[in-house]
Amino acid sequence: DADVTQTPRNRITKTGKRIMLECSQTKGHDRMYWYRQDPGLGLRLIYYSFDVKDINKGEISDGYSVSRQAQAKFSLSLESAIPNQTALYFCAIAPSPTGGHTGELFFGEGSRLTVL
Amino acid sequence: AQSVTQPDIHITVSEGASLELRCNYSYGATPYLFWYVQSPGQGLQLLLKYFSGDTLVQGIKGFEAEFKRSQSSFNLRKPSVHWSDAAEYFCAVALNSGGYQKVTFGTGTKLQVIP
Numbered sequence: 619d620a621d622v623t624q625t626p627r628n629r630i631t632k633t634g635k636r637i638m639l640e641c642s643q644t645k646g647h648d649r650m651y652w653y654r655q656d657p658g659l660g661l662r663l664i665y666y667s668f669d670v671k672d673i674n675k676g677e678i679s680d681g682y683s684v685s686r687q688a689q690a691k692f693s694l695s696l697e698s699a700i701p702n703q704t705a706l707y708f709c710a711i712a713p714s715p716t717g718g719h720t721g722e723l724f725f726g727e728g729s730r731l732t733v734l
Numbered sequence: 735a736q737s738v739t740q741p742d743i744h745i746t747v748s749e750g751a752s753l754e755l756r757c758n759y760s761y762g763a764t765p766y767l768f769w770y771v772q773s774p775g776q777g778l779q780l781l782l783k784y785f786s787g788d789t790l791v792q793g794i795k796g797f798e799a800e801f802k803r804s805q806s807s808f809n810l811r812k813p814s815v816h817w818s819d820a821a822e823y824f825c826a827v828a829l830n831s832g833g834y835q836k837v838t839f840g841t842g843t844k845l846q847v848i849p
Binding site: 622658659660661662663708710722723724725726727728 | 738743768770775776777778779780783824826837839840841842
């Protein structure tokens, strides 16, 4: 089984619809992240969470919300989808830093969202 | 603000040729440095990372990268490219401050490998 599982992998929806992307992990890491990838822009951070009670906005959080339902689950919601939210979305996880080192990110395979 | 620059959007190399992908960062201190690879339809996978110590780091799949503080660079290299290396490569920098791991990604370099 994959360490980080994202569902759905592909979704086409219409403007104004509510969409939820789900992420679950099996590594037991505390830190979970949602990124958005657009061609030529790299990855941009939407939200991140260090534990169930700790949710933080990233650089492009407008139009998105998240929920950390459990240590292993972190979902991303688009309350009213718009076409410029068409993108590839990645969930990533990371261990808490140990010894002052920053841990690497482990990524899911991505969820491709198209908003018509 | 920290930033990462990958000046080459697209690179084409012949199979068996050497490869160097450029990455420059802008930050006052030495950040943690990473290279990730994204194969088509896949998520990102870590190739290698630099935290401190030896400035030449070895990664998976035969890749290596060299940290040059004076040039604020962390270029990725491979002596002989294989067709399976065709993918998109992302440089990333991370700052761990007060328990917050802020990771900034470059815009990526797409590698095409021709026979």
